Amino acid sequence: DKARFTLDPAFTIGQVNPRLFGSFVEHLGRCVYTGIFEPDHPAADEAGLRTDVLELVRELGVTAVRYPGGNFVSGYKWEDSVGPAEERPRRLDLAWRSTESNRFGLSEYIAFLKKIGPQAEPMMAVNLGTRGVAEALELQEYANHPAGTALSEQRIAHGDKDPFGIRMWCLGNEMDGPWQTGHKTAEEYGRVAAETARAMRQIDPSVELVACGSSSQSMPTFAEWEATVLAETYDLVDYVSLHAYYEPQDGDLDSFLASAVDMESFIENVVATCDHIGARLKSKKKINLSFDEWNVWYISGWHAIENSADRDWAEAPRLLEDNYSVMDAVVFGSLLIALLRHADRVTVACLAQLVNVIAPIMTEPGGPAWRQTTFFPFAQASRYGRGQVLDVRVDSPTHETKKYGETDLLHATAVRAEDGSVTVFAVNRSRTEALPLEVALNRLELTSVVEHSVLADADPDARNTLAEPDRVAPRTVQGATLRDGTLSAVLEPLSWNVIRLA
Numbered sequence: 001d002k003a004r005f006t007l008d009p010a011f012t013i014g015q016v017n018p019r020l021f022g023s024f025v026e027h028l029g030r031c032v033y034t035g036i037f038e039p040d041h042p043a044a045d046e047a048g049l050r051t052d053v054l055e056l057v058r059e060l061g062v063t064a065v066r067y068p069g070g071n072f073v074s075g076y077k078w079e080d081s082v083g084p085a086e087e088r089p090r091r092l093d094l095a096w097r098s099t100e101s102n103r104f105g106l107s108e109y110i111a112f113l114k115k116i117g118p119q120a121e122p123m124m125a126v127n128l129g130t131r132g133v134a135e136a137l138e139l140q141e142y143a144n145h146p147a148g149t150a151l152s153e154q155r156i157a158h159g160d161k162d163p164f165g166i167r168m169w170c171l172g173n174e175m176d177g178p179w180q181t182g183h184k185t186a187e188e189y190g191r192v193a194a195e196t197a198r199a200m201r202q203i204d205p206s207v208e209l210v211a212c213g214s215s216s217q218s219m220p221t222f223a224e225w226e227a228t229v230l231a232e233t234y235d236l237v238d239y240v241s242l243h244a245y246y247e248p249q250d251g252d253l254d255s256f257l258a259s260a261v262d263m264e265s266f267i268e269n270v271v272a273t274c275d276h277i278g279a280r281l282k283s284k285k286k287i288n289l290s291f292d293e294w295n296v297w298y299i300s301g302w303h304a305i306e307n308s309a310d311r312d313w314a315e316a317p318r319l320l321e322d323n324y325s326v327m328d329a330v331v332f333g334s335l336l337i338a339l340l341r342h343a344d345r346v347t348v349a350c351l352a353q354l355v356n357v358i359a360p361i362m363t364e365p366g367g368p369a370w371r372q373t374t375f376f377p378f379a380q381a382s383r384y385g386r387g388q389v390l391d392v393r394v395d396s397p398t399h400e401t402k403k404y405g406e407t408d409l410l411h412a413t414a415v416r417a418e419d420g421s422v423t424v425f426a427v428n429r430s431r432t433e434a435l436p437l438e439v440a441l442n443r444l445e446l447t448s449v450v451e452h453s454v455l456a457d458a459d460p461d462a463r464n465t466l467a468e469p470d471r472v473a474p475r476t477v478q479g480a481t482l483r484d485g486t487l488s489a490v491l492e493p494l495s496w497n498v499i500r501l502a
């Protein structure tokens, strides 16, 4: 049985926004400390940033970097994180029961982005958990106002003459979640988000604002939350956020492999909710989606240790350091495909997170940095997934999954670059069978297969570790052909595939 689809340049979904390849740095575990920042590491630069990590971040192709949380932001006092580092206060971080030294702060975050390169862009969250409108405005003034006011002059006195130019701002984090410090009802949050947005636009009407949507599609308040929040904020914000994490449940690997079915329905349901509110308000404006936390996360492992007393108030503890397998990377690739397939409305997305914490990059304090299996699909999608997403409607063999019923074995998308070259991203969800693929290429003027890269392994549980950091990597395979306008390839069982055509 073959899987098939047709590509035609006349049938497109939309242009990929580079912000789709964003990531996330939270003050959580070792994401910041001994992750991106470790002043006494042999590879640290004059600012204390690990240059080995910076190199991997560049290779990963990260664009927007969300900061400083996450749950952390709901207790964040931005003013603790600026000024002379040795004078900054140590604080309790309630979100992760850790101690925050504030040694790394706002200025260091901006310096980190600059060192990644011009593709990197800030995406700053304000605290709407324990704080509100006034503190958001103060942070915005400190960060973005050029000079001549108390807070802008303070920034200059702290050594940052140039304003940070932060355009994208998240209005709080996961305010629908009972675990969030300062958790609110949709009505309460909608009001504070609207007032914060209105005030931030008084400083600068061109800021881009993200209202908190749901922490997952399975939240009991899902959809009603978005509708209520958007009824208050529709004219004041640009995006609504989505968060989703996936892990196998009860050993059900086929449903795990089909996680993108949930992700796509989540996106489509949020689009429908946004457009419903837009219709109610008779508005021409469209709200876009910021999928600003997504990943595979073995979250039940975290819940099992979440409340153990022995991890109380440690500094930069090892938390959420999931080690990803080949199977995880295939699911992860499928999540990337889901985002690309909705690039018309998902215009920002952040892989949660960047280093050590459910991350594509791992480090050892004082030691090396290496790529997890999930590093590769992200780096390839960021590199080759730029341009117009073509409308891919697959005709695929299916199998039954417990969670999602009859599910396509093939999950795919294709992106056409400005130079006319096309990259097909495809996942074979079958754990046992290879999947022959045939793609009809209408009017695309493609003549050759440049490369067919595969991430798959005889052992789907294979991982990269400190001891064996290069165990898993994509490999180039032969056999894909392009003849008479048809691409033919075979997708190995449980595989992530990148087929480049020119």
Ligand code: AHR
Binding pocket: 026, 069, 070, 071, 072, 173, 174, 215, 293, 352, 353
């Ligand atoms: O990314 C880890 C955590 O997951 C974030 O802090 C929070 O927003 C989400 O629940």
